[in-house]
Amino acid sequence: MEIFLTYLKVFLVGGAVCATGQLLINKTRMTSARVLVTFLLAGALLEAVGLFGYIEEFGKAGITIPITGFGKSLAAGAIEGAKKGLYDACIGGLASVAAGLTAAIAFGFVIALISKSKPKST
DSSP, rough: HHHHHHHHHHHHHHHHHHHHHHHHHHHHOOOOHHHHHHHHHHHHHHHHTTTTHHHHHHHHHHHHHHHHHHHHHHHHHHHHTTTTOHHHHHHHHHHHTTHHHHHHHHHHHHHHSSHHHHHHHO
């Protein structure tokens, strides 16, 4: 029964994130790219003020899988780097997400090599 409750929490938090994004697209003139940037910045801001951990403890992957988790990782790396100095504060965010970015680029490259592009139909 505990696993069901965990899945329910993840679904509720992730669903709330997605529903918020859809509402922003439907009710405002925000493009999907602006919504993504807003969520990335929201994740970074929540981490900076110390609230992301509480949401993550409750919603687990529901908050970390969307782009809010990427924003949190960037902010956490920058905050940790800032403890060491200005240079580490500048590169800390990128260093904390380097493995994920590298994997995304590598997988994208491999898929581009093995798939055949088609012209866009009008």
